[in-house]
Amino acid sequence: MIGTVTGPAPDAREATRARIEAAALDLFTRHDFETVTADEVADAAGISRRTFFRHFATKADTVWGDFHAHVLRLEGMLAATSDDQPVLASICAAYVEVNDYADADLPLLRERMRLILTEPALQAHSQVRYADVDRVVAEHVARRTGTRADGLVPRLVALSTRAAATTAFETWLAGDGSLADDLHAAFDQLAGGFPTLR
Amino acid sequence: MIGTVTGPAPDAREATRARIEAAALDLFTRHDFETVTADEVADAAGISRRTFFRHFATKADTVWGDFHAHVLRLEGMLAATSDDQPVLASICAAYVEVNDYADADLPLLRERMRLILTEPALQAHSQVRYADVDRVVAEHVARRTGTRADGLVPRLVALSTRAAATTAFETWLAGDGSLADDLHAAFDQLAGGFPTLR
DNA sequence: ACCGTAGTGGCACCGAGTGCCACCGACAAG
């Protein structure tokens, strides 16, 4: 068999990665994101700067955890939705489900999202990461509507539902309610054509 | 009188700025954005690298022209809209009007938007520039609805209308129709709660 | 004992920005 377990334990790499993440989030929380250098994060994690950039392609990536897995889960949930459900409802359900964190993880999520939504460098970086989400959602809409994924409706649904999710995160951060409620509130506005605006 | 005209002509600065913009757009069009160095742009514009960064804080900023003026115009148009008009319609009208370019300027706009929407570094940078647009639109919605500009509805309207505008630019770039038509199509979908999705 | 393989650290390098200083041309005041 090719590619079986070898090298220094299967999860050693994941462990140092987690140490880097923790150190980075801690430093970014106590100082501005841009004033903290990659050297400082590496030092705090007990590794060299070079190794830091082997685990994370970018300083900004440390804030995102395993976002690729997040996108894959979202993709799976969208694929598993029923075709009886309205398209927007299926996307809302997938967003709610993929963001259903355990209570213990909420403080960490809060800090991550606060950084992503407020630090300019991370805000910019988010656009690139979210492009994957947009692609996945657009493909889902294209499947449901039998159109191309780069058509107006699939792309608009993808971008505006992400706008809804982002807004929900903003209001969730500012208040103390549940993220699921904020997501539903935003999606309801969107699906209803903003009923409160007459 | 203090601060009267002095130095090398009032518009000399604007002229070199325009030369840099032209040189940058030309180079970015013929090569990838990231492979072109600031030195090369400065050379092509006939100035030093140091001077380049005095006119543009960032390599990415060269693509955006005078975007601040663009945002100010949008703000003025939103303020000038009638309160009889539905809120979304007023925003759509402002977006259409602020993006009403002369035919001669369309090729340049196409190239700018193509770069912004496809080059990852510029895509990321756009988020920061568009944050100003979001703020202006959210304040307009807050004024119309008598709510706070950081509330759910103003923020959601701002972000999702920008999503509509972005999608309209995408489809405009892919096809050969008019930008105003694409903007109206996207805003109609949004205001109607996506009627084509049942 | 001999390998291949994966993680690591050090080093040199590139490119984006920035702070500092010295220069130059235009203008106004003496």
Next chain:
DNA sequence: CTTGTCGGTGGCACTCGGTGCCACTACGGT
């Protein structure tokens, strides 16, 4: 005509993010 001011300019050195290269180490398989 000289002097001082001011704004644009260019050069230089520096920081920092990110990368390529190489040598070292630890491990497992043969």
